[in-house]
Amino acid sequence: MTNRERTLNILHYKPADRLPAVHFGYWRELLYEWAAQGKISQELAQKVRDSNAYDRELDKIIGWDYNWSHTYGASKHLYPEFEQKVIEVLPDGTKRIQNSYGVIEKVRPGVVSIPAEDDYLLKDRKAFEELYKPRMQFFPERVNYDFFRTFNEKVYEKLDVPVGISAGSILGTIRNMTSLVGLSYLIYDEDEDLLADIVDTYADMQYKCLEEVLKTGAKFDFAHYWEDVCYKGGPLISPEIFNKLCGKHYKRFNDLLRRYGIDLISLDCDGVVDKLLPIWFENGVNIMFPIEVGVWGDQFEAARKKYGPGMLGVGGMNKVALCTDKAAVDAEIERLKRLVALGGFIPCPDHRLMPGTKFELVQYYAEEIKKIKI
Numbered sequence: 001m002t003n004r005e006r007t008l009n010i011l012h013y014k015p016a017d018r019l020p021a022v023h024f025g026y027w028r029e030l031l032y033e034w035a036a037q038g039k040i041s042q043e044l045a046q047k048v049r050d051s052n053a054y055d056r057e058l059d060k061i062i063g064w065d066y067n068w069s070h071t072y073g074a075s076k077h078l079y080p081e082f083e084q085k086v087i088e089v090l091p092d093g094t095k096r097i098q099n100s101y102g103v104i105e106k107v108r109p110g111v112v113s114i115p116a117e118d119d120y121l122l123k124d125r126k127a128f129e130e131l132y133k134p135r136m137q138f139f140p141e142r143v144n145y146d147f148f149r150t151f152n153e154k155v156y157e158k159l160d161v162p163v164g165i166s167a168g169s170i171l172g173t174i175r176n177m178t179s180l181v182g183l184s185y186l187i188y189d190e191d192e193d194l195l196a197d198i199v200d201t202y203a204d205m206q207y208k209c210l211e212e213v214l215k216t217g218a219k220f221d222f223a224h225y226w227e228d229v230c231y232k233g234g235p236l237i238s239p240e241i242f243n244k245l246c247g248k249h250y251k252r253f254n255d256l257l258r259r260y261g262i263d264l265i266s267l268d269c270d271g272v273v274d275k276l277l278p279i280w281f282e283n284g285v286n287i288m289f290p291i292e293v294g295v296w297g298d299q300f301e302a303a304r305k306k307y308g309p310g311m312l313g314v315g316g317m318n319k320v321a322l323c324t325d326k327a328a329v330d331a332e333i334e335r336l337k338r339l340v341a342l343g344g345f346i347p348c349p350d351h352r353l354m355p356g357t358k359f360e361l362v363q364y365y366a367e368e369i370k371k372i373k374i
Contacts, residue, residue, distance in 0.1 A: 073166030074209035230271030254284025290315035
């Protein structure tokens with residue numbers, strides 16, 4: 001079987017010869033670590049990007065079957081994006097930088113984690129109407145029509161892995177525009193319709209992008225959203241408000257996808273997602289991803305018990321085991337076997353592999369996971 005066939009069969013509860021060895025990419029710092037250790041070349045460390053040719057080359061070296069992020073779509077960012085520029089350099093070398101979303105970040109020397117948000121432009125209706133709304137409109141330039149009209153023969157048919165269409169982000173990217181603090185203020189802004197107008201405007205553009213790509217006839221096996229609106233304590237926004245703002249958009253997006261024959265719809269959200277799952281699931285999202293284990297434990301088994309076989313999963317492998325030893329990896333694989341036995345579930349490290357991950361353990365995991373029969 002091809003990797004596409006076995007993946008689609010598993011997620012449709014059909015027979016498959018084995019599990020695919022699936023991953024979700026790497027921290028850049030880990031790739032540099034591996035290059036310094038002589039495990040991979042410096043060129044690979046510098047050039048690997050999700051599902052590009054270098055990523056596929058690294059897949060072969062390690063033993064992965066594929067990266068889940070084989071997704072394609074239109075450009076749904078602000079158009080044009082804000083100029084990225086240094087606003088100020090502080091005495092300790094920290095830079096206050098305006099990013100492409102119009103958020104001011106503090107970037108500290110030597111720190112590779114997510115920058116601290118310091119200020120933001122999207123504070124009121126005037127800023128929305130003048131600075132953001134014009135950048136959230138649909139333009140034909142957002143869609144590479146020539147690429148998608150020849151997509152099937154030039155991309156889809158040349159790959160043996162599941163290929164996804166990027167469905168966009170209903171709220172997650174807006175949070176990137178407002179900052180977390182800004183989003184919190186907008187929820188309680190005296191202009192009660194402002195946040196809804198922002199969400200509706202951005203969603204309308206993304207819907208048009210999705211529709212235009214699908215109309216070209218390009219084939220896709222699944223659709224994929226990115227949200228990241230949860231953390232280890234739960235949602236960053238109340239489920240009631242989230243449903244009111246976003247539920248209707250998920251429904252119309254997913255109705256469109258199903259009209260084009262796409263019935264596997266995954267959504268990437270980190271953290272504890274249980275309180276938002278019913279909103280996603282009831283409006284057509286049916287694949288949990290990446291199902292972070294971390295300090296909050298396995299969430300997939302509980303979701304399957306609650307929602308039934310219609311709730312599918314990709315992820316849920318505690319990547320920390322890959323920083324320890326074979327015994328830890330073996331124990332994790334044994335735990336995953338129980339989830340695989342539920343059906344409709346494919347293990348995948350529960351986020352990008354971080355610095356300290358051991359190259360040989362990743363190879364071992366990829367080899368052992370492929371031995372699991374369905």
